Amino acid sequence: MEAIKKNNESVQVISEAKAMDKFHQQAHLWGRIPIWVVMLVSITMPLYLSFVVGYHPGWQPIIAGFLAYAAIMALGWALEPVLYFPTLGISGTYLAFLTGNISNMCLPSAAAAQHAIGAEPGTRKGEITATLAMGAASLVNIAILIPIIFTGSYLLSILPESVYSLFEYVLPAIFGAIVGQFAMRRPLFGAIGIAIAIVVAVFAPPALQNIFVPLIATIAICVWIDSKVSSKEAS
Incomplete structure (x- = not known):
């Protein structure tokens, strides 16, 4: 009986590994396609304004602006995928870099969901949990953003100055909650x-x-x- 039990467990592990491999193949396919589409759409408007409408500012300010921005963000371009990958996994990394807001939405939602169900980062359970959590957070974010986009200016205009000044503490509060969550361990x-x-x-x-x-x-x-x-x- 013990041998049969071990054999069943090994079969289950192999089937789970195969299912995860298939999942990763699909993640690579459907993760790359929308990212390439978004990249193409993102450069379409600058190209249109530059070479069709005639608003090209010249290459010197473009290169100077890029170098100034790269001096600050180049380290992040190289390190962000590496540092976030253990928590997000393959599918979560595609989703996070597609939706954006990694540090203030995707990563906190993934970490909170993993902590809630006891899933360790870097495991299959942790990756699936992170992906589902970020998907839910993205949907909620879209549901909130759509009305805010149309009514945001009006809402901000009627808010008291004391409330408006509190917004600058939102991001530090999110990071503080993440630090507290992991520091307790x-x-x-x-x-x-x-x-x-x-x-x-x-x-x-x-x-x-x-x-x-x-x-x-x-x-x-x-x-x-x-x-x-x-x-x-x-x-």
């Missing part, structure tokens, strides 16, 4: 991340004052501490 790592973020925000030059520098530093230090603890336990 590993308080030491949470304290290290907060300390590094404060040091970067206060002492680092402006070029390094972005989210990726404290992210990389925190990951490196926490991995080093974890390896030291593991080696001590092993010895």
Whole structure:
């Protein structure tokens, strides 16, 4: 009976792996198509204004603007997919980079859903959970954005100044909730991340004052501490 049980378990694991492989194949297909479409649509209007209507500003300001923006964001272009992939997975990465709002919508919704059902990032369960959570968050976001797009200016005009000034705290509150959620699991790592973020925000030059520098530093230090603890336990 024990052998039959183990055999059934191995068969189930193999079938799950095959199903996940098929899911990833579909994710690659349907993830790439809309992203390419969005990229083409995004450059259509600038090309139309530049070469059809005749509003091309010249290559010098375009190149200068690109280089100025790249100086700030180039690190993010390289690191964002790598840093977010363990939490989002293959399908979640496609969805997140298609919908945007990764740091203030996709990642928090994925992390909250994984935490709610006990799914570990980097697992099959974690990837499916993240994808479903971001899909739901995107639908809710669209449902809220559509009326706001048409009535947003009016709503903002009637809001008191005291309420309007509170909007600048929304994004820090989201990041604070994420830090608190994960810091409860590993308080030491949470304290290290907060300390590094404060040091970067206060002492680092402006070029390094972005989210990726404290992210990389925190990951490196926490991995080093974890390896030291593991080696001590092993010895």
